[in-house]
Amino acid sequence: MSSFDSELDAKGLNCPLPILRAKKAIAALASGQTLKIEATDPGSVKDFEAFCKQTGNELVSSAEEGGNFIFFIKKS
Amino acid sequence: MASNKRLSAPERRSSLIKAAKALFADKGFHGVSIDEIVSAVGVSPAILYRHFKSKDELYDAVLQDFSCQRESYVDTIVNSDADFEAVLRGITAVFIDSIVTQPDLLKIELYSILEGHQAHREFFLNRWKTFTDYIEFSLNELQSKGRLPKIDSKASALMYQGMLREVLLLKCLQQSEHLKDYSLQALLDKMISQFITSLELN
Numbered sequence: 198m199s200s201f202d203s204e205l206d207a208k209g210l211n212c213p214l215p216i217l218r219a220k221k222a223i224a225a226l227a228s229g230q231t232l233k234i235e236a237t238d239p240g241s242v243k244d245f246e247a248f249c250k251q252t253g254n255e256l257v258s259s260a261e262e263g264g265n266f267i268f269f270i271k272k273s
Numbered sequence: 274m275a276s277n278k279r280l281s282a283p284e285r286r287s288s289l290i291k292a293a294k295a296l297f298a299d300k301g302f303h304g305v306s307i308d309e310i311v312s313a314v315g316v317s318p319a320i321l322y323r324h325f326k327s328k329d330e331l332y333d334a335v336l337q338d339f340s341c342q343r344e345s346y347v348d349t350i351v352n353s354d355a356d357f358e359a360v361l362r363g364i365t366a367v368f369i370d371s372i373v374t375q376p377d378l379l380k381i382e383l384y385s386i387l388e389g390h391q392a393h394r395e396f397f398l399n400r401w402k403t404f405t406d407y408i409e410f411s412l413n414e415l416q417s418k419g420r421l422p423k424i425d426s427k428a429s430a431l432m433y434q435g436m437l438r439e440v441l442l443l444k445c446l447q448q449s450e451h452l453k454d455y456s457l458q459a460l461l462d463k464m465i466s467q468f469i470t471s472l473e474l475n
Binding site for chain 2: 211213216217220243244248251252
């Protein structure tokens with residue numbers, strides 16, 4: 198997965214900031230567009246799963262790369 | 274109450290955690306011996322060591338057993354306006370609820386501060402970081418947008434943490450007499466409003 202419409206750098210931020218920033222970033226997207234998020238907080242993996250479950254947005258992928266957590270979320 | 278009833282392994286493990294949690298809350302990590310924990314449950318030390326390699330490992334299990342707030346934080350963010358005050362009130366409510374329903378958490382935190390165990394301190398510092406990071410980051414952002422006069426956001430975050438901690442100590446542990454006319458919620462509402470007013474947000 199490499200294409201995205203917007204990008205959010207949440208590195209160094211702790212819960213609940215990455216979720217809050219993602220919520221704002223997704224609000225600015227159109228339906229079907231994808232947001233890429235980079236985070237460093239290990240808890241963000243579960244946070245974004247819960248976030249997508251509750252908002253109905255699609256967690257397209259969730260991966261770890263060199264200590265960073267990369268998420269792709271598609272707006273419903 | 275000692276009980277020799279045969280329990281399944283997960284039941285036994287959870288009975289050990291429950292007994293240890295109450296003892297650690299009353300006497301701290303160093304104030305409790307393995308013998309005390311096993312006699313509270315009515316088993317031998319060998320049974321305890323079957324579940325936990327050491328007192329440290331049991332203590333970690335006690336900390337992990339306190340219910341996780343993360344999902345509630347996500348829930349709060351998803352369901353609130355994204356404005357600074359609404360989110361601050363929302364995450365504060367989640368945090369307060371975790372202490373009201375588990376006051377042992379506050380007692381164990383106080384002991385951990387005195388005892389100075391690095392891992393234990395980190396566990397509790399991380400819980401507070403939710404507030405300090407959120408406040409610091411948001412206030413810096415609001416200042417960069419010109420919505421706040423120049424203030425020290427780190428000091429403001431610390432002020433909030435101190436206020437919240439003091440309210441919890443007075444209302445949950447000390448049942449302070451001179452605050453008896455205020456419910457915990459009413460007191461918090463007023464203090465958060467005062468905090469927000471002091472920021473002179475525009």
